[in-house]
Amino acid sequence: MRKVSRLSRFNIASLALGLAFLYLPILILVLYSFNASRLVTVWGGWSLRWYRELFNDRAMIEAVWMSLRVAVSSATIATLLGTLAAVALSRGERFRGRTLFSGMLYAPLVMPEVITGLSLLLLFVALNAERGFWTVTIAHTTLTMCFVAVVVQSRLGSLDRSLEEAAMDLGCDPVRAFVAVTLPLIAPAIVAGWMLAFTLSLDDLVIASFTTGPGSATLPIRIYSEVRLGVKPEINAICTLVIALIAVVIVIASLASKLSSSQGESAAPL
Amino acid sequence: MAEELPGTDVAAEAAGGDAYPAAGGPLLRIEGVAKAFGTFRAVDGVSLDIKAGEFFALLGPSGCGKTTLLRMLAGFEAPDEGRILLGGKDIAQALPHERPINMMFQNYALFPHLSVRDNIAFGLKRAGMARADIATRVAEMVALVKLEGLEKRKPDQLSGGQRQRVALARALARRPQLLLLDEPLAALDKKLRENTQGELMELQRRLGMTFIIVTHDQEEAMTMASRIGVMKSGKLAQVASPRELYEAPRSRWIAEFVGDINLFDGESKLRDGHRLVIGTRDAGALVVAEPREPVGAGRFSVAIRPEKVKLSRRAPASEAGRETAINTLDGVIADICYLGGTTTYKVKLDTGGMLQASVANSARIDVDAYSLNQHVVAWFTPDDCVVLPS
Numbered sequence: 001m002r003k004v005s006r007l008s009r010f011n012i013a014s015l016a017l018g019l020a021f022l023y024l025p026i027l028i029l030v031l032y033s034f035n036a037s038r039l040v041t042v043w044g045g046w047s048l049r050w051y052r053e054l055f056n057d058r059a060m061i062e063a064v065w066m067s068l069r070v071a072v073s074s075a076t077i078a079t080l081l082g083t084l085a086a087v088a089l090s091r092g093e094r095f096r097g098r099t100l101f102s103g104m105l106y107a108p109l110v111m112p113e114v115i116t117g118l119s120l121l122l123l124f125v126a127l128n129a130e131r132g133f134w135t136v137t138i139a140h141t142t143l144t145m146c147f148v149a150v151v152v153q154s155r156l157g158s159l160d161r162s163l164e165e166a167a168m169d170l171g172c173d174p175v176r177a178f179v180a181v182t183l184p185l186i187a188p189a190i191v192a193g194w195m196l197a198f199t200l201s202l203d204d205l206v207i208a209s210f211t212t213g214p215g216s217a218t219l220p221i222r223i224y225s226e227v228r229l230g231v232k233p234e235i236n237a238i239c240t241l242v243i244a245l246i247a248v249v250i251v252i253a254s255l256a257s258k259l260s261s262s263q264g265e266s267a268a269p270l
Numbered sequence: 271m272a273e274e275l276p277g278t279d280v281a282a283e284a285a286g287g288d289a290y291p292a293a294g295g296p297l298l299r300i301e302g303v304a305k306a307f308g309t310f311r312a313v314d315g316v317s318l319d320i321k322a323g324e325f326f327a328l329l330g331p332s333g334c335g336k337t338t339l340l341r342m343l344a345g346f347e348a349p350d351e352g353r354i355l356l357g358g359k360d361i362a363q364a365l366p367h368e369r370p371i372n373m374m375f376q377n378y379a380l381f382p383h384l385s386v387r388d389n390i391a392f393g394l395k396r397a398g399m400a401r402a403d404i405a406t407r408v409a410e411m412v413a414l415v416k417l418e419g420l421e422k423r424k425p426d427q428l429s430g431g432q433r434q435r436v437a438l439a440r441a442l443a444r445r446p447q448l449l450l451l452d453e454p455l456a457a458l459d460k461k462l463r464e465n466t467q468g469e470l471m472e473l474q475r476r477l478g479m480t481f482i483i484v485t486h487d488q489e490e491a492m493t494m495a496s497r498i499g500v501m502k503s504g505k506l507a508q509v510a511s512p513r514e515l516y517e518a519p520r521s522r523w524i525a526e527f528v529g530d531i532n533l534f535d536g537e538s539k540l541r542d543g544h545r546l547v548i549g550t551r552d553a554g555a556l557v558v559a560e561p562r563e564p565v566g567a568g569r570f571s572v573a574i575r576p577e578k579v580k581l582s583r584r585a586p587a588s589e590a591g592r593e594t595a596i597n598t599l600d601g602v603i604a605d606i607c608y609l610g611g612t613t614t615y616k617v618k619l620d621t622g623g624m625l626q627a628s629v630a631n632s633a634r635i636d637v638d639a640y641s642l643n644q645h646v647v648a649w650f651t652p653d654d655c656v657v658l659p660s
Binding site: 160162163165166167168169170171172173174176180181184185 | 376377440441
């Protein structure tokens, strides 16, 4: 018993350190977003001044809007394609070059973003595509699709194949069996995949800066270019809002997965 | 209950109103069906007729192809060769949902996201049944498998036995012409398994439905089935009633697979009317009844079930005054295995071999029980022996 309690004290200390390491910078950022002072490092009392200025900063608001649009559309397309790829890989007949295909699908997971960004830029230039919203969306779809495929494929892999067979036995053609049985069971993974894709897209700076065009900067690009001229407290404010948004999404996601598991879903942990 | 779910109604409904030529011909005819996975021939030329209302068991060790054959009947695998005729119609290439056949899966394959009620109703909804009819049928099925009060539970809130019942109810709900059961009791413990065997048989009789069960458990097959097909390496080794399979196995392998048996290899030496004398290495000369299909000279195995072997302290001729053409073997008790209802003695024969004898423990206090190393005479009649080609 004594050994356990000693160990747990060590655990508490390491946990506290770890959490501090992760969240202290964020806490400071949030705190200073309510700073009245213009100087980022000097505390001048509470104020919502920078939030007001932020909402008057048209360029920043446009960047936020651009980022959200890109994130939602690229996450949606990536989820669709990634789910299809996962289904093809784990459910389809063993086609020729299947191993190669799955290897290629996962390449973006390990590919340096600079290379992905550069190659996409070269492609868009070669195609003479006008760079902007759509090029960034396509680039982000390329980036995030493999993450969705990985998440969905692991769920499909843990799913008993005889469930689909039972559905077919009970009168479903293969497509209906998929919709009626498989889809509801992998839905948590699909939702998780979408949210992963959404946050990855929202977060990405490198690929977006390669593939975007003039006048359509995403939020990370905007923030990065602003910070190069010195950190404005306004940046703290927008970052705080982004953190709040992500926190809300995470809470909703965990509530949703809890709800679906309490409904008797014996889903494998995602 | 038989009036509620008559067999003819079952057939007509499942076929979507088509009248099947039920009279005379078999319900299911399997003709030269073969299926290979790569170079491995899982099912290798199986032909079999199954009559309506039969409880048929496919029995065999794992990897013998019985599950593959069942999956071909369900439509999850397409045979490479041969035909599968259901009521005269070839369904070998039909998809699972196009067949009036349902299957109960080994792991039950209940839909985890649906309640008991929705699991049972799943196939009925697909068949386009009216809502009210579905509710009636589900209630009927729930009552049939005694799951009242659990309709709203999800599969993971049920015990193993309850899940098994849901799976059965779901497979029966569409009133298939043929119900396939893939090792339906393998996941249950022994006591529950025995009860469920009885319930399955009762249900099958009451519904007048045709059941095909796949099992590796010979006791289970013997208990439930009216006919058993023993499979070995993709082929049907013997199709027979449980009694015939046990008492008249067609080969040495079947004799050993179904139940316990003593086997003595030897050569035929002498024919005397309906009697055959076979000289064996381990048990000396044995007098056996000539098999129904006459055999020539050559090498044979003599097979005797342990419960057909009697033990006594003295030679039986002086004890019972039986006819002389009897096999008596002297030996000593080498091993005693008390099993409750019976005791199995292993007798080391003076001629060299070992002989198992199973004796019923008909009295609670048995002063006559044999002890280790005791000298005994083992005897059996020629009719209790089966002659098998080696």
